[in-house]
Amino acid sequence: MPRILFLAPLALFAIVAAYLAVGLTRDARILPSALIDKPAPQFDLKALKDGDPGFSTADLKGDVILVNIFASWCVPCRAEHPLLMRLAQDKTIKIYGLNWKDRKKDAIAWLNELGDPYDLIGHDLSGRAGIEWGVYGVPETYLIDRDGRIRYKKVGPMVEETLTNEILPLIQELTQ
Amino acid sequence: MIAEIGHFSLILALVVALVQAIVPLVGAHRGDGAWMATAAPTALVQLLLIATSFGCLMYAFVTSDFTVMNVAQNSNTLQPMLYKVSSTWGNHEGSMVLWVLILAVFGAMVAAFGGNLPPSLKARVLSVQAMIGVGFLLFILLTSNPFERVVPPPLDGRDLNPLLQDPGLAFHPPMLYIGYVGFSMAFSFAIAALIEGKVDAAWARWVRPWTLVAWSFLTAGISLGAWWAYYELGWGGWWYWDPVENASFMPWLVGTALLHSSIIVEKRDALKTWTILLAILTFSLSLIGTFLVRSGVLTSVHAFATDPERGVFILLLLVIAIGGSLALYAWRAPILKGGGLFAPISREGALVLNNLLLTTAAATVFIGTLYPLFLEAVGGGKVSVGPPFFNATFVPLMIPLIIALGVGPMLGWKRGDLKGALSRLKFAFIATIVITFIAAYISWGRSVFGVLGLSLAGWLATAVILEFASRIGLGRAGSGDVLRRMAGLPRGAWGMTLAHLGFAITVAGASGASLWQDEVIQLLRPGETLSVVDYDFTLRSVDSVKGPNYTAQRATFTVRQNGEVITTLAPERRRYIVQGTETTEAALYTQWYADIYVVIGQSDGNGAWTVRLYFKPLVPWLWAGSLLMVFGGFVSLSDRRLRIGAPSKRLAAPEAKAPTAQPAE
Numbered sequence: 001m002p003r004i005l006f007l008a009p010l011a012l013f014a015i016v017a018a019y020l021a022v023g024l025t026r027d028a029r030i031l032p033s034a035l036i037d038k039p040a041p042q043f044d045l046k047a048l049k050d051g052d053p054g055f056s057t058a059d060l061k062g063d064v065i066l067v068n069i070f071a072s073w074c075v076p077c078r079a080e081h082p083l084l085m086r087l088a089q090d091k092t093i094k095i096y097g098l099n100w101k102d103r104k105k106d107a108i109a110w111l112n113e114l115g116d117p118y119d120l121i122g123h124d125l126s127g128r129a130g131i132e133w134g135v136y137g138v139p140e141t142y143l144i145d146r147d148g149r150i151r152y153k154k155v156g157p158m159v160e161e162t163l164t165n166e167i168l169p170l171i172q173e174l175t176q
Numbered sequence: 177m178i179a180e181i182g183h184f185s186l187i188l189a190l191v192v193a194l195v196q197a198i199v200p201l202v203g204a205h206r207g208d209g210a211w212m213a214t215a216a217p218t219a220l221v222q223l224l225l226i227a228t229s230f231g232c233l234m235y236a237f238v239t240s241d242f243t244v245m246n247v248a249q250n251s252n253t254l255q256p257m258l259y260k261v262s263s264t265w266g267n268h269e270g271s272m273v274l275w276v277l278i279l280a281v282f283g284a285m286v287a288a289f290g291g292n293l294p295p296s297l298k299a300r301v302l303s304v305q306a307m308i309g310v311g312f313l314l315f316i317l318l319t320s321n322p323f324e325r326v327v328p329p330p331l332d333g334r335d336l337n338p339l340l341q342d343p344g345l346a347f348h349p350p351m352l353y354i355g356y357v358g359f360s361m362a363f364s365f366a367i368a369a370l371i372e373g374k375v376d377a378a379w380a381r382w383v384r385p386w387t388l389v390a391w392s393f394l395t396a397g398i399s400l401g402a403w404w405a406y407y408e409l410g411w412g413g414w415w416y417w418d419p420v421e422n423a424s425f426m427p428w429l430v431g432t433a434l435l436h437s438s439i440i441v442e443k444r445d446a447l448k449t450w451t452i453l454l455a456i457l458t459f460s461l462s463l464i465g466t467f468l469v470r471s472g473v474l475t476s477v478h479a480f481a482t483d484p485e486r487g488v489f490i491l492l493l494l495v496i497a498i499g500g501s502l503a504l505y506a507w508r509a510p511i512l513k514g515g516g517l518f519a520p521i522s523r524e525g526a527l528v529l530n531n532l533l534l535t536t537a538a539a540t541v542f543i544g545t546l547y548p549l550f551l552e553a554v555g556g557g558k559v560s561v562g563p564p565f566f567n568a569t570f571v572p573l574m575i576p577l578i579i580a581l582g583v584g585p586m587l588g589w590k591r592g593d594l595k596g597a598l599s600r601l602k603f604a605f606i607a608t609i610v611i612t613f614i615a616a617y618i619s620w621g622r623s624v625f626g627v628l629g630l631s632l633a634g635w636l637a638t639a640v641i642l643e644f645a646s647r648i649g650l651g652r653a654g655s656g657d658v659l660r661r662m663a664g665l666p667r668g669a670w671g672m673t674l675a676h677l678g679f680a681i682t683v684a685g686a687s688g689a690s691l692w693q694d695e696v697i698q699l700l701r702p703g704e705t706l707s708v709v710d711y712d713f714t715l716r717s718v719d720s721v722k723g724p725n726y727t728a729q730r731a732t733f734t735v736r737q738n739g740e741v742i743t744t745l746a747p748e749r750r751r752y753i754v755q756g757t758e759t760t761e762a763a764l765y766t767q768w769y770a771d772i773y774v775v776i777g778q779s780d781g782n783g784a785w786t787v788r789l790y791f792k793p794l795v796p797w798l799w800a801g802s803l804l805m806v807f808g809g810f811v812s813l814s815d816r817r818l819r820i821g822a823p824s825k826r827l828a829a830p831e832a833k834a835p836t837a838q839p840a841e
């Protein structure tokens with residue numbers, strides 16, 4: 001076997017390590033979205049539950065809104081769910097949900113079981129609206145200001161610390 | 177005081193590990209017997225020190241010593257004793273101490289029972305083990321000190337994550353870590369062999385039992401995790417392709433490949449460099465698995481508290497360990513001489529196919545898991561990874577694997593007779609066709625994958641049984657002869673049959689759930705009845721109950737099947753007082769062919785409750801199959817051939833247990 005082949009594993013690992021290094025420097029908390037401070041993207045979704053109003057770009061004007069992208073098959077979503085429930089119970093902010101690549105039945109069952117913190121839920125089975133939002137995994141959380149611009153993006157589940165140190169202060173700032 | 181003793185022991189362990197890493201290695205290089213001989217005693221001292229440290233940490237948790245920050249953050253006086261103990265490893269810092277403890281145990285086992293190893297190999301293996309230990313001890317001491325104090329101490333602790341307060345999960349991390357760390361033995365032996373420039377059958381006989389131990393525990397650990405997800409997370413799924421699950425699954429896949437390729441090294445003296453590479457990769461993936469979720473590069477439900485400083489340290493450690501060993505591999509592996517040749521259609525050929533498919537499968541899981549990271553690094557794109565990705569890439573790889581697995585053991589070494597093997601599998605073909613028709617008929621239009629999975633499982637199970645039957649001469653020899661042959665069959669052959677059969681049953685379980693699962697969700701008031709398949713659930717009452725550290729709503733159901741009462745089920749919805757989080761405790765009733773599964777949801781405020789019922793066919797087979805695989809692993813471990821070459825004392829009495837088989841329960 002040619003000697004050079006024995007170098008292949010090392011070369012492959014070098015590439016992986018380089019990606020990991022880049023990944024480390026890009027903290028998910030440091031707004032990775034190209035959409036920050038841009039208006040929320042154009043989309044128009046039907047409601048998750050039949051009979052409810054749908055969810056589209058027009059709903060994001062006039063109020064500070066938290067948009068949460070979730071799916072029933074997503075385990076981290078389950079981890080952050082209690083925080084959303086608390087936000088909803090305290091009526092801190094309007095919470096709109098974007099149910100992503102999920103079957104209706106599953107998503108509704110999930111909400112029945114864990115509680116439904118959302119004031120409005122769009123159902124994005126194809127992931128089309130998710131593409132507009134630049135979603136690459138669930139969960140993601142966005143804060144939209146009164147002018148309908150994206151001011152904050154969190155990739156991955158919210159935890160207690162993100163909520164108290166980043167999201168709540170920003171909500172306060174935006175609502176003033 | 178106790179916490180300081182623990183901390184100090186860890187520091188001493190680091191010093192001892194440094195000595196163990198350097199002195200024997202230099203000794204082996206110079207051929208100095210005295211220097212080489214330091215390896216064993218230092219390994220034993222290291223175990224003593226780390227065990228002391230772990231004991232101190234556990235003591236702090238058991239006595240609820242909230243002056244220790246780790247205890248204050250992860251335990252609570254109200255917790256039952258079991259969870260006070262399991263809190264020790266239910267957090268990042270403590271779990272790392274458990275990790276090095278297991279590493280030290282493995283090292284000490286080589287030191288104590290490796291008397292028949294060539295001294296230079298033993299010295300080098302222990303030295304490599306110690307290097308791993310140095311890296312981890314440094315990591316703990318510099319970035320994750322479990323003994324840090326907190327001033328002023330809080331009155332009570334913040335409680336263990338309620339999801340982790342569960343008997344299944346209490347034992348999941350130790351199992352998983354024995355698996356992860358167990359692969360360090362194959363790794364150390366591979367590095368030592370590369371340094372020595374020699375791999376032979378004796379080497380493979382040494383590596384196999386360690387790999388088997390690691391594999392069996394990892395299999396048990398993964399199944400335990402899946403089982404926990406199944407009943408604790410409360411929506412009846414058992415595998416989510418979550419990064420943490422994948423992190424344990426990748427070493428399992430490559431480790432399974434390693435298990436099989438080391439057979440070829442042992443029996444046929446071939447595929448040496450490949451086996452060495454697999455040994456390095458398996459442990460590298462274990463390292464990545466241990467670290468991925470702690471570094472903050474990926475997010476997951478199991479996420480430990482992350483901290484960027486830790487991330488950098490972790491990456492450095494990975495680069496040194498994995499990059500270093502792969503560099504050594506690139507330099508030294510070409511000098512290893514290849515051995516026996518074989519035709520493509522042969523037992524070796526089948527094992528190579530197994531290796532290729534398993535490593536490719538591991539590669540797809542790797543890409544799927546790290547993909548968000550890759551994407552972000554190159555500036556972002558807009559695709560998603562979730563179960564759909566893995567179903568489209570991983571599942572198709574399993575199809576040829578299972579088909580080939582039925583034929584492989586029938587083939588002879590060196591040159592196999594495919595036609596002969598296939599003709600002996602005639603009955604398996606017929607059985608597969610029958611099963612496919614039945615499955616397709618019952619579940620017409622539901623899930624193609626499910627039917628396919630069942631027919632593959634049927635194929636594999638009948639092929640395994642036919643192979644076993646032909647081995648013991650069933651149908652050809654008299655019954656006395658058959659029994660004699662069965663008794664004389666090596667344990668390794670028994671282990672293989674059991675593990676392969678277990679795999680077939682697991683595949684059937686995984687497929688069945690997707691085929692005939694049925695569920696209903698409805699608001700229910702006490703006295704009302706809800707039905708799924710042929711089960712009727714009557715909600716008798718919903719009561720508030722108080723647990724040690726939670727309050728709960730407990731619903732009581734009477735379950736009837738075809739009108740007859742079969743059981744009473746009591747699912748709960750718990751609210752843990754300290755953290756204020758809710759968990760669901762599903763209630764399960766298991767029959768041999770299915771689980772019925774009930775979850776209680778929220779109240780509508782008017783006396784009705786959301787109730788979910790699931791009929792989960794064949795899911796119990798998943799757990800039975802996994803258990804059978806683990807059992808097969810241990811049976812195989814007890815094989816005399818392994819025991820003789822294995823890390824037991826030379827000329828050990830035949831009734832003496834192999835040391836590697838001791839941690840079975």
